[in-house]
Amino acid sequence: xxxxxxxxxxxxxxxxxxxxxxxxxxxxxxxxxxxxxxxxxxxxxxxxxxxxxxxxxxxxxxxxxxxxxxxxxxxxxxxxxxxxxxxxxxxxxxxxxxxxxxxxxxxxxxxxxxxxxxxxxxxxxxxxxxxxxxxxxxxxxxxxxxxxxxxxxxxxxxxxxxxxxxxxxxxxxxxxxxxxxxxxxxxxxxxxxxxxxxxxxxxxxxxxxxxxxxxxxxxxxxxxxxxxxxxxxxxxxxxxxxxxxxxxxxxxxxxxxxxxxxxxxxxxxxxxxxxxxxxxxxxxxxxxxxxxxxxxxxxxxxxxxxxxxxx
DNA sequence: CGGCATACCTGCAAGC
DNA sequence: TGCTTGCAGGTATGCC
Numbered sequence: 019x020x021x022x023x024x025x026x027x028x029x030x031x032x033x034x035x036x037x038x039x040x041x042x043x044x045x046x047x048x049x050x051x052x053x054x055x056x057x058x059x060x061x062x063x064x065x066x067x068x069x070x071x072x073x074x075x076x077x078x079x080x081x082x083x084x085x086x087x088x089x090x091x092x093x094x095x096x097x098x099x100x101x102x103x104x105x106x107x108x109x110x111x112x113x114x115x116x117x118x119x120x121x122x123x124x125x126x127x128x129x130x131x132x133x134x135x136x137x138x139x140x141x142x143x144x145x146x147x148x149x150x151x152x153x154x155x156x157x158x159x160x161x162x163x164x165x166x167x168x169x170x171x172x173x174x175x176x177x178x179x180x181x182x183x184x185x186x187x188x189x190x191x192x193x194x195x196x197x198x199x200x201x202x203x204x205x206x207x208x209x210x211x212x213x214x215x216x217x218x219x220x221x222x223x224x225x226x227x228x229x230x231x232x233x234x235x236x237x238x239x240x241x242x243x244x245x246x247x248x249x250x251x252x253x254x255x256x257x258x259x260x261x262x263x264x265x266x267x268x269x270x271x272x273x274x275x276x277x278x279x280x281x282x283x284x285x286x287x288x289x290x291x292x293x294x295x296x297x298x299x300x301x302x303x304x305x306x307x308x309x310x311x312x313x314x315x316x317x318x319x320x321x322x323x324x325x326x327x328x329x
Numbered sequence: 330c331g332g333c334a335t336a337c338c339t340g341c342a343a344g345c
Numbered sequence: 346t347g348c349t350t351g352c353a354g355g356t357a358t359g360c361c
Contacts, residue, residue: 021354052337052356076355099355100339131339150338152355168356195332204356211354266354306333309352 020076020097022176022209023258023279028103029073031272032144035105036080040067040139047133052098052154062091062157075172075208079163090160094168098152103272106143144272172208176251177259181207183233183240183248190244191234198305200230207251213264214254216286216311220293221250225317226310227303232319257282285311 020028044060056062066082069090073079080093129147134155136144146153158166173189174180189206200206201215210218219226224243233244240248258264263277271277284294289302293313303310 024354096355098338099353101355148338149340150353150355152337154356193331199332213354264354307335 020099020101021211021214021264022076023214023255023261024263024277025076025078025097025209026073026177026259027263027277028097028272029071029078031105032078032103033071035138035142035144036068036136037071038068039142040065041082042137042139044137045135047135051133051148051151052096053156055155056157059155059157062088063093066091074164074169075175075204076211077169079158079169081160081163092158092160092163093155094158094163094166095155096153096168098148098150098154100150101146101148101153104145104147104274105272106145107141171205173204173206174208176207176209176255181248181252183244186244186248187234187238187240190230191238193230195230196227196305197224197230197232198226198310202306202308209255210251212308212310213283213286214251214258217254217284218247218250220285220311220313220317221254222246223316223318225314225319226305226312228319285313287311 041063042065044063046055046060049055063082065085066088068080069083070081071078072081076096078095078097080095082091082093084090128145131147131149131151132145133148133151134146136146138144146155156166156168158169164170174185186207190200193200195203197219198215201210201218202212216226222243224232224247233241233247235241258277258279261277261279261282262271262275264280264283265271265277266280285300288300288311290299292298293300293316296313296315298313298315300311301314303312
């Protein structure tokens with residue numbers, strides 16, 4: 019599930035259970051996810067208090083306060099394609115959970131692909147589940163976690179003040195790569211994935227296969243399209259976060275609730291359905307090996323896509 | 330460096 | 346029904 023809105027939804031779901039609380043112990047049930055777990059991972063986290071749970075792009079950043087004789091640490095987490103967290107009340111919290119309105123997750127049994135379990139102070143269990151194991155957890159320098167190689171090269175944070183037409187023009191000026199591929203490149207703008215790139219380009223009325231250079235004029239100033247795109251990215255992400263993200267393929271949020279932004283998709287996974295703006299059928303094409311959904315009527319300029327033209 | 334394909338891994342739906 | 350195929354929200358890597 020995880021593009022920026024889904025990761026932010028996860029962060030908000032986990033924060034009340036994890037921030038300010040101590041990790042009593044950590045169960046790590048396999049040696050690796052996408053990458054091997056760091057040396058002594060479980061032992062290094064056990065006993066630490068989680069000072070903060072932050073997000074950068076699609077990454078979660080867990081800041082830990084050290085135990086006696088051990089300095090502060092930070093953990094970088096990524097959900098990959100299929101990672102999710104689930105919060106459960108442990109035995110110690112069962113009693114409290116019976117009170118009306120108390121937090122309680124409907125699922126309580128261990129499931130397949132539960133790879134990591136955080137046993138939290140207060141009795142909550144936070145379980146990381148990831149069937150495809152494209153996610154990962156690595157440790158970073160607590161003093162400067164953003165200098166970690168995974169985070170150092172990330173581009174514009176789209177929910178921050180940085181997202182402006184001028185910055186888009188600056189980052190994409192002169193690029194021949196398609197808008198679709200450019201927006202998926204986390205080194206330029208970070209946090210968008212296949213869904214929200216498709217949706218943002220539709221909102222902005224920009225063709226996915228137009229070169230990224232259309233966002234800047236010859237002098238490097240932002241075009242009207244850049245202005246529309248900046249607003250489109252901001253609006254689609256903000257609305258998606260407010261909706262609790264998008265829930266696809268049975269993924270659920272950490273608190274057991276479902277995101278509902280998927281009901282708002284204009285084009286993503288809607289091939290053949292009418293474009294909400296003009297009614298033309300939504301089309302699908304493959305770019306860089308991934309599906310792009312778009313409205314050929316609304317999204318211009320659209321260079322020829324290799325279709326044969328009659329003379 | 331830019332641009333593209335491939336690899337990683339499992340589950341699911343569609344097609345035969 | 347059962348098998349095969351293709352596709353899925355991600356990033357890293359290696360090749361031209």
